[in-house]
Amino acid sequence: MKLNLPVPVEIAFRQLESCGFCGYLVGGCVRDYLLKTIPTDFDITTDATPAEIIRCFNNYRVVETGIVHGTVTVIIDGFPIEMTTHRIEGNYSDKRHPDAVIFTKKIADDLARRDFTINALAFHPQKGLIDLFDGLSDLKNKIIRCVGDPEQRIVEDRLRILRGLRFAATLGFRLETKTQLAIRQNCGQLNELSAERIGAELAKLVCGKNVKAVLLEETQVLGVVIPELLPAKNFDQQNPHHCYDVLTHTAIALETVPPVLRIRWAMLFHDLGKPETFTQDANGVGHFKGHSVRSEAIARKRLTLLRSDKKTIDQVCLLVKYHSTPIAADKKIIKRWLNRLSEPLFRDLLAVKRGDDQAKASQCSIRLENLAKIELLLDEIMAEQACFSLTDLAINGNDLLLLGIKPGQEIGRILNQLLEDVIDEKYQNTKAILIEKAKEILRC
Missing domain, CATH: 1.10.8 (Helicase, Ruva Protein; domain 3)
Structure with missing residues (x-):
């Protein structure tokens, strides 16, 4: 097996070898290579201690990014490479960090502590792929499986509950049965994690290509951090415009819109206010008056608790607020919307509306035609450099x-x-x- 490595990574391997040490590419970069995806981060695990790494790379800039846990970052020609000493970890009293880190010379010890088999793959330019936990097989079969005992892996770090779902969503994989069971049984412990860590994982999850399946299959898990998902599941809308329950509609709409975070967040929250605003008329038809306002409030509350930045929260809330507001295909009206939202956010609103309509009954296709007309007029307005602000x-x-x-x-x-x-x-x-x-x- 041969990988087309960046020149700085090749230099790093040669430098370690010249100093009498051995290094392996490990984790996500190996997984990405095997999935034919270009890695963005390169991590090397090595038998050299942090002090030995620093001496070995004394001609390069070295940043002590996590030296307590054996990690430094070597900058080669402006290219950052994170290097971590092979290690064995002790108990996780705080359910996040190991109480103690013991350096080891064995790559096997280091791989055994990792979360999922697809992240426990290592590569050496001469030795090739190191696969001690059938990670390659799981990659081929599109399976997310914990290394060793799933319960133990989750006890070590509860964030692995969301990481498992995130990988399932972003890679389009399914959870292995025992791993899925451990995730579901321990999901209540998510409340003990910091909001920042939860928010970071959810942001990646909602932008995943397989988010629909994860949202529908793991509602109980995600409902721990976004409780408004729970009443949306199987909530019959009893309306001719809707052929799905609230959560299924949301999941379908979510996967149809571009994987832009503010659009995906808006799509996730846009209808979560419906269960609280549901009423029926004399004919038994369901209505949701004021659901956009309620959904906006939910979005603001949850994103604030997840420590999202203010700009993102404000943009998401505007998209949720206006997602069901009718817009006529008229230049004057479109210019008023541009004045209110700006061009980028107005285009996002059209994307949200399209996703919403695509997840409704077929008679809503006329709305999609109207959106197409609006986009044509919008392009004309921008080409004309028309005044709207x-x-x-x-x-x-x-x-x-x-x-x-x-x-x-x-x-x-x-x-x-x-x-x-x-x-x-x-x-x-x-x-x-x-x-x-x-x-x-x-x-x-």
Whole structure:
């Protein structure tokens, strides 16, 4: 087996060997190579201690990123390579970090402590692939299996519960039976993890290509960290526009939209307010008045608890808030939406609406046709460099000051009025015209 390694990685192997040590590529980069995916991170495990690694690479920059646990990062030609000494780990009293780390010369000892078999593969340029736990077989069969005893692996670090689901979602793999059972039986312990660690795993999970299956099959597990998923499961919408229950609709919609985090988050939360807002009319038809507002509140609460950044939370909440608001295929209306959201977020809103409609009954296809028309008009507006924001106006506050208008709210009022009229195409967006119109507004 031969891998096309980056030159800095090849240099690292040669340097270790010249100093009398042996290193192996390990973990995700080996897995990615075997899956025909270009790795983004390169980790090497070695029989050299941290101090020996530092001496071996004394001609390169070395960062002591985790030296207590045997890890340093060597920078070769600007290329970071994380190197960790082979190690055996003690008990995990805090359910996250080993109480003690014992360095070892055996690669087998190091691989035995890893989470899943597909991450316990190692590679050496001359020795080839080291596969002590049938990780290659699990890769071929698309299986997520814990190394050794699943219960023990999860006791060591509860985050492995979500890591297992994340790998299933991102790789399109299925959980091995014993691993799945251990994950389900221990999922209540997720509450003991930090919000940041949970949020980081969920962000990768929701962007996975197989997120639909994971969401539907492991609702109880995910419901520990997002409880609003639980009442959505099997919730019959009793509405002719919907052919799926709330959670199935959500899962299908989630997988149809682009794997952009804010879009995926919005799709996950967009209907979670439905169970709380459900009513039936005299004919037994289900309605969900105000569900967008409730879903927005859920999204803000959960993403805040997961320590998402404010910008992402605000963008997701806008997408959830407006996901069911009708939009006509009209240039003036589209420009108003652009003014409200900006072009990128408005395009995201159209993606959310499309995903929502694609997961509904077939009679909703007319909505998809309307979205296509809106996108065509949007492209025309952008190509025309049409004015839809204050920054697009041909005049600004300084121009109004030259007219003798005092600084303050009056300037904002006039500029907003001019923008409204330009969007409504009452007159053109030229400086001469806007100056005259500003004078007219002043006289009113």
